[in-house]
Amino acid sequence: KQEVTQIPAALSVPEGENLVLNCSFTDSAIYNLQWFRQDPGKGLTSLLLIQSSQREQTSGRLNASLDKSSGRSTLYIAASQPGDSATYLCAVDQAGTALIFGKGTTLSVSS
Amino acid sequence: EAGVAQSPRYKIIEKRQSVAFWCNPISGHATLYWYQQILGQGPKLLIQFQNNGVVDDSQLPKDRFSAERLKGVDSTLKIQPAKLEDSAVYLCASSFSHGVLYEQYFGPGTRLTVT
Numbered sequence: 001k002q003e004v005t006q007i008p009a010a011l012s013v014p015e016g017e018n019l020v021l022n023c024s025f026t027d028s029a030i031y032n033l034q035w036f037r038q039d040p041g042k043g044l045t046s047l048l049l050i051q052s053s054q055r056e057q058t059s060g061r062l063n064a065s066l067d068k069s070s071g072r073s074t075l076y077i078a079a080s081q082p083g084d085s086a087t088y089l090c091a092v093d094q095a096g097t098a099l100i101f102g103k104g105t106t107l108s109v110s111s
Numbered sequence: 112e113a114g115v116a117q118s119p120r121y122k123i124i125e126k127r128q129s130v131a132f133w134c135n136p137i138s139g140h141a142t143l144y145w146y147q148q149i150l151g152q153g154p155k156l157l158i159q160f161q162n163n164g165v166v167d168d169s170q171l172p173k174d175r176f177s178a179e180r181l182k183g184v185d186s187t188l189k190i191q192p193a194k195l196e197d198s199a200v201y202l203c204a205s206s207f208s209h210g211v212l213y214e215q216y217f218g219p220g221t222r223l224t225v226t
Binding site: 004032034036041042043044045046049089091097098099100101102103104 | 144146151152153154155156159167202204214215216217218219220222
């Protein structure tokens with residue numbers, strides 16, 4: 001049974017810092033890995049999707065990497081801003097199934 | 112392109128009452144998902160539809176939860192009777208199909224509080 005773990009559960013940093021969020025999964029037979037952002041009381045916003053054949057994806061200040069063989073992904077946020085404060089969720093799918101999510105990392109960026 | 116629509120956004124009910132949630136997916140999306148997100152947890156799949164057929168409902172508590180997707184478009188999720196532990200955000204998502212390249216798009220969710 002696929003399990004997704006995110007570390008740390010919470011993170012507080014001052015504005016301007018570069019930071020890394022970690023995601024691990026137990027079954028390497030995945031098709032896609034997605035990183036989402038969730039603001040309090042809101043739905044999910046997709047940030048980056050990495051297909052199993054890819055190693056990384058970049059969007060603006062965000063970079064996500066995938067090491068399928070070791071069951072790990074990282075989300076790198078450069079030059080963090082207070083507006084980046086949110087919960088970041090990692091999710092994987094297998095053969096087009098529904099997404100299996102981690103519990104998320106709650107990020108707080110102080111100005 | 113319009114996103115996934117859900118209503119209501121918030122609902123407060125007493126335990127043992129019934130409640131229904133509605134979802135309208137992105138036009139042309141054949142696959143529709145209902146997820147339950149309990150506070151502090153990641154979303155968990157309740158049911159997945161492909162057009163109007165059920166693909167996966169293995170985690171749906173069928174004694175109290177039901178869902179349908181008439182004509183392969185809109186979907187409703189019902190809880191009857193509700194329990195305190197059903198307090199959660201119910202998220203609807205859709206994708207073009209279910210497969211390798213098809214990204215899921217999420218609606219804003221319905222926050223249910225059972226008192």
